[in-house]
Amino acid sequence: MMMSPVLLLLLLGLLCFICLRRKRRPGEAPLVSGWIPFLGRALDFGRDAQAFLQEQRRRHGDVFTVHLAGKYLTFILDPLLYPSVVRQGRQLDFHQFADTVAPPTFGYPPVRKGFPGxxxxxxxxxxxxxxxxxxxxxxxxxxxxxxxxxxxxxxxxxxxxxxxxxxxxxxxxxxxxxxxxxxxxxxxxxxxxxxxxxxxxxxxxxxxxxxxxxxxxxxxxxxxxxxxxxxxxxxxxxxxxxxxxxxxxxxxxxxxxxxxxxxxxxxxxxxxxxxxxxxxxxxxxxxxxxxxxxxxxxxxxxxxxxxxxxxxxxxxxxxxxxxxxxxxxxxxxxxxxxxxxxxxxxxxxxxSTNIRVSQEDFSLRLNAERSVSVRKGDVIALYPQSMHMDPDIYQDPQSFRYDRFVQDGRVKTDFYKSGQKLKFFLMPFGSGxxxxxxxxxxxxxxxxxxxxxxxxxxxxxxxxxxxxxxxxxxxxxxxxxxxxxxxxxxxxxxxxxxxxx
CATH class of the missing domain: 1.10.630.10 (Cytochrome P450)
Known part of the structure; x- marks a missing residue:
């Protein structure tokens, strides 16, 4: 019995997806893929991003890469590691992401192309x-x-x-x-x-x-x-x-x-x-x-x-x-x-997600003992809600406490995780x-x-x-x-x- 052309194309597409599917390289973060071509785990992320990321954190630790809508995002969820990402300006760029998504979203031509300065x-x-x-x-x-x-x-x-x-x-x-x-x-x-x-x-x-x-x-x-x-x-x-x-x-x-x-x-x-x-x-x-x-x-x-x-x-x-x-x-x-x-x-x-796009293949130093290999074009993502909901930083994090950020009549800026003072503890407006x-x-x-x-x-x-x-x-x-x-x-x-x- 001959296979229909439509079914043949579907099988060939599935075979290409399996063959071309990204594989984790030595030194890279654990890879969280999905079986849906292009989308990856986008549907799971969209249903409840915080719950999805916390589940991956339990499985893989504080650093892992997720396939989302055709892109690979390496999430870094430990706020003690945030400063290493924020101060890395040469190999990680924010403007590339903004220049890619903002023009088609709002309806104007890309600014960096054709409009010098x-x-x-x-x-x-x-x-x-x-x-x-x-x-x-x-x-x-x-x-x-x-x-x-x-x-x-x-x-x-x-x-x-x-x-x-x-x-x-x-x-x-x-x-x-x-x-x-x-x-x-x-x-x-x-x-x-x-x-x-x-x-x-x-x-x-x-x-x-x-x-x-x-x-x-x-x-x-x-x-x-x-x-x-x-x-x-x-x-x-x-x-x-x-x-x-x-x-x-x-x-x-x-x-x-x-x-x-x-x-x-x-x-x-x-x-x-x-x-x-x-x-x-x-x-x-x-x-x-x-x-x-x-x-x-x-x-x-x-x-x-x-x-x-x-x-x-x-x-x-x-x-x-x-x-x-x-x-x-x-x-x-x-x-x-x-x-x-x-x-x-x-x-x-x-x-919010703090986004940086890798400009080349390189090893991102996270602290004195730890680094992670990153590919050109991959996205480094900080997801501060995981920090905002961390009971090690904020006692009873699900509750609204109007005076949580006040100490001795002044704005409180001292927050700790694992006994270490955090440089970043509240990030609704991004970073760097x-x-x-x-x-x-x-x-x-x-x-x-x-x-x-x-x-x-x-x-x-x-x-x-x-x-x-x-x-x-x-x-x-x-x-x-x-x-x-x-x-x-x-x-x-x-x-x-x-x-x-």
């Missing part, structure tokens, strides 16, 4: 989110948060309770306030029209973001290309030229992009759209998690609210629900309990050259949002809801989304209320 100029532009520029951004963000909160929420309900969902609430406030701070407002009026539609389109794109980063062609993702094009159109130069109050970051980047005549207007718009995603893609879920954890812990809620009020009083200010509030950068820096609550929320919800350049602004705007919400609003979770958990669909990409939204209600606080009321 542009990549380095863009990287330097991020300094405009730090130092003295951070103070300007912080002041602008405070005004925009007050604007959105005052008009949309502080006057709602006529003094009674208003019902809502925490993620939707955080998203509606933070998305627009951040947009106004980074990109500016319309030529007339203070708020852009169509912001709700834009936010919904952004969420549609964001749901496909993990697949785009995994380099799934956008043409296979339904209406994602059309949604992305609609978002990019919001940032075309002719439209942005009439906006007022635009941040120095965007002004500078716009000038850099204008210097290259071969860049189309849609390419420039795509670059700005990428900044929008970087600005809100992780801060919105971070705000959700910290606010959710605080509402579940009355002691934490009272302590943090009391701290914000005390900072106000120490500077001679008093809170009044009828008056807009301005918190300075120095005041925000002094709120150690609030900062600890944010750090704890980030510890519990972040699942891959560390998020907007991390200071991100923490400040989360502080601002939470300070204003706790001061101006009484909030309470609606009863009868199950606890939400992490959705691992974005594992490796930053702050995880909740697997469901949470219902709550809120009302304007009275000026005479004490923190405990």
């Amino acid at each position: 542009l990549s380095e100029q863009i990287i330097r532009s991020f300094q405009l989110m730090q130092g003295e520029h951070l103070g300007v951004l912080t002041e602008s963000m405070m005004g925009n948060l007050m604007l959105v909160l005052r008009q949309d929420h502080l006057c709602a309900g006529g003094g009674g309770w208003t019902s809502g969902s925490i993620f939707d609430f955080c998203n509606s406030v933070m998305f627009e306030a951040t947009f106004l701070t980074i990109f500016g407002g319309p030529e007339r009026g203070r708020r852009h029209e169509g912001m709700e539609d834009m936010r919904e389109d952004f969420q549609r794109f964001d749901r496909m973001f993990p697949l785009l980063i995994a380099q799934v062609p956008i043409g296979l993702l339904g209406r994602t290309r059309a949604v992305r094009s609609k978002l990019i159109d919001r940032f075309l130069p002719d439209r942005m030229s009439s906006w007022t109050g635009t941040s120095q970051l965007i002004k500078t980047r716009s000038k850099l992009l204008e210097q290259h005549a071969s860049l189309r207007d849609t390419d420039k718009g795509a670059h700005h759209f990428a900044i929008l995603w970087a600005s809100v893609g992780n801060t919105v879920p971070a705000c959700f998690w910290v606010l959710y954890f605080l509402l579940r812990d009355p002691e934490a809620l009272q302590a943090v609210r009391q701290e914000v009020l005390e900072v106000l009083r120490q500077s001679g200010g008093e809170f009044s629900p009828e008056k807009d509030l301005a918190l300075s950068r120095e005041q925000l820096d002094s709120m150690v309990l609030l900062e600890s609550s944010i750090s704890e929320g980030l510890r519990l919800s972040s699942a 050259t891959s560390m998020c350049p907007g991390r200071y602004f991100a923490v400040n705007e989360i502080k601002q949002f939470l300070s204003l919400v706790l001061l101006y609003l009484d909030l309470d979770l609606q009863p009868g809801q199950n606890r939400v958990s992490l959705d691992y669909g974005r594992a490796g990409l930053g702050i995880l989304l909740p697997n469901a939204d949470v219902r709550f209600h809120y009302r304007l606080r009275a000026a005479s209320q004490s923190p405990a009321e």
Whole structure:
């Protein structure tokens, strides 16, 4: 009986896969493969990355290589080994990975090809989110948060309770306030029209973001290309030229992009759209998690609210629900309990992967006694969530403890594993050259949002809801989304209320 052509091709493909399947070489880390061509163990990783990696850790130790979606990632899970990877700059490169995945994800041409010097100029532009520029951004963000909160929420309900969902609430406030701070407002009026539609389109794109980063062609993702094009159109130069109050970051980047005549207007718009995603893609879920954890812990809620009020009083200010509030950068820096609550929320919800791509075959020295052989093109991956959930570092790591990062009234930075002090103990923003350049602004705007919400609003979770958990669909990409939204209600606080009321 003759074999059908289709079956013959399948058998030949399987035979090629078996023959070409990667084999572990001497000196290399244990290899975790899969029987599914190309995907490897991607499905297992996607279901629950933390559980999958901990299982491999039990089997193979702290260093092992996993075949994921056509790539080989060598995971290093011992945080005591992290410094060796972070300081290895010559043979391990972050920008190669970013330059490969970001352009097709956001829809602009590769920057390092055909645009000499542009990549380095863009990287330097991020300094405009730090130092003295951070103070300007912080002041602008405070005004925009007050604007959105005052008009949309502080006057709602006529003094009674208003019902809502925490993620939707955080998203509606933070998305627009951040947009106004980074990109500016319309030529007339203070708020852009169509912001709700834009936010919904952004969420549609964001749901496909993990697949785009995994380099799934956008043409296979339904209406994602059309949604992305609609978002990019919001940032075309002719439209942005009439906006007022635009941040120095965007002004500078716009000038850099204008210097290259071969860049189309849609390419420039795509670059700005990428900044929008970087600005809100992780801060919105971070705000959700910290606010959710605080509402579940009355002691934490009272302590943090009391701290914000005390900072106000120490500077001679008093809170009044009828008056807009301005918190300075120095005041925000002094709120150690609030900062600890944010750090704890980030510890519990972040699942970023620190990526480095090997530029050649070489032996990576991990410590004085240990090294591992790495092939050119392989990825070295640090997965800090394994450290964040380590009971040897954090007692009862699954629990939210608002004061975990406070010691003697100051920010705590001493954490240990196996009796050794850790250089890296909390890594929601990456490390080394891959560390998020907007991390200071991100923490400040989360502080601002939470300070204003706790001061101006009484909030309470609606009863009868199950606890939400992490959705691992974005594992490796930053702050995880909740697997469901949470219902709550809120009302304007009275000026005479004490923190405990």
